[in-house]
Amino acid sequence: MAVKHPELELVRLSNGVRMALDPMPGLGTAALGVWQRVGARWETPEQNGIAHLFEHMAFKGAGHRDARGFAEAIENVGGIVNAATSYERTSYFARVTAEHAPFALDLIADILFAPHWNPDDLEKEKGVVAQERGEAYDVPDDRVFELHQAALYPNQPLGRPVLGEEETLKHVSVETLIAFREAHMSPERVVISIAGAFDRNAVIDAAEARFGGLAAKPERKCATAHAHRGSVSETRKLEQTHLVFSWPGPRAGASSIYAARMLSEIFGGGMSSRLFQEVRETRGLVYAIDSFLDVLEDDGRLEVYAGCSADNARAVAEIVRHELHLLAEKGPTQGELARAKAIARARMLMGIEAPSARADARAGQIFLRDRLIPFEEVQQRMDAVTAEEVQAVARAALQGPACASAIGPKAGHGALGAFHAES
Template sequence: MLDMIADILFAPHWAPDDLEKEKGVVAQERGEAFDAPDDRVFELHQSTLYAGQALGRPILGEDSTLANVSVKTLTDFHDAHMAPERVVISIAGAFDRDAVLDVATRRFGNLAPRPALDRAPARAQAGSVGEARKLEQTHLVLSWPAPPAGSDALFPARLLSDIFGGGMSSRLFQEVRETRGLVYAIDSFLDTFEDDGRLSVYAGCSAKNARTVAEIVRDQLALLADQGPTEAELTRAKAVARAQMLMGLEAPSARAEARVSQVFLRDRLVSFDEIRAKLDAVTAEEIQALARAALAGPLCAAAIGPKAGLGALAAFEAHS
């Protein structure tokens, strides 16, 4: 398997006809994503949050960029990125260690160094964007600053997200859906990058409820910033985080992916025991401090749906 992957990486066949077919497939995928409001709203949010930056570009490209992709474009990109410091080989599950090391050394050991990539750090910007469409629901994405990937502050940030809106026991799910019945779907999550991170909330609701939902989201985060989580919330969030990590360890593919992330972001492997210890050590005060820091940073909000629901953006900004 590793030999086959090496062939794909080091001897790719960029057939012009195949490239044109794939460009057509990507164009169709772009159209599908545009037609899906719960996909489109995230693209609007990202392009506003990181306007004019690499992170603000749509992952599927735009009509102009897609049309200009050529075999040379792919070849140049491949040559620039296929460097020793940008390749990590991670294998989990049942394998022959000596055989793997032999193939890795033989096929990957002669990678030539490449010039460092010129990458500007990501800089989040406050803003809001709305797109009116004739839809049944309004789709909202609201976000605040969070620690970047690789930071130890991600451990309290993970628990903050879980307590805030991550699951059926979270404050947002209980207040917005169970108590008030304003939404079907509402969730908070962390988006983390090398030099930036976001605590984000997605909600889908009727246009008449959008403003109320946005206000409740903001007020619940403000409550966490003012009072912090309860001891019961903190205990439950830690138990959920530990259980999810243990379940993740059962899948070899998840283990392999986790190791790659650790090497790229921390330049070392992080054991489960270390992660568990850091999670267990998180205090309510750390979570409260992160909630306060989030409210003090640049807010970004996006909405798509009936025009009446887009007023949620103004309401959210007014309360920030």
């Protein structure tokens, strides 16, 4: 029977590795994982894609198990394990019943410390990644974001694809992977997080046994993000034009992030948002349109995606630009702000009912703030957002570099000029 402790807790192992413990009474399972502060931002141009390839190699066997034995080990206890890579973090995570949480953490430790890497498997996995790149290229509403990223952060790691390129991965060897791991595996860059049902002492003991021996290393800094004003388009024979527009927003962890989330919701977050009502419901110009925040440690963007016919693209861009200007000039109504707060509250409550989302959120809090934030505090900060603060975020967005991208028929590319046109 798992021992449940009701207190949210940040534990520091003997060497400084941080561990979030987030018990959820009433559950019988745990979501847990290891998050590393490493990703595509730390790659050189010649290494582009290595962080993602490293993650792909995670399941080729580890410890005393080959690939099949590893898969069978987690499934023998009814669990699942997976991994993900982004620009700033790589995560290895599992979902298991409570009593198997220490075992799952041990398996993840094997992935990181005792992987089975051989040249033949590495070459096969390069082929798998090539197929993944091909799939992303074939999906226009994925490809348009990749183009946007490249235009926004030219000649920077953030402007290069997380998946890498065939040319940059061609020369990656097992020795390259080992060197990359050694360069970025250190206590201050590792966070262990677990949410759900678990035995506190057992998971701490498992973490200390496998991660307590990590040695400190000199800090490796990534290049500061420098967003640029820009436009990029790609002509394709498609039924729709896919558009992405963006403006500056708060960085992750900034005090204005709560107001920015309200702005995004009011602007284009749902069916009652200004963009959905004006662009889709009133004018019927799009099938899909929404806004969201994309945040990094040192930068952030307010972004809008829209899919429409080429003939409608210019009008869509003009309306998007106009609606943000209106929010900057007049701010939101009290009704809009109240509705955005209600949506944010419900979305947060829905998210924290899922142990996997909760474990991920806790890892992010540690990386950004070096503390765990009770969800009640998050709620209080959202409730405290004023219309003036939302308006200030909209005004700030219009003062910095805007960026736009388009994929589809050439006739729809005029949206880029319309987006950047002066008011």
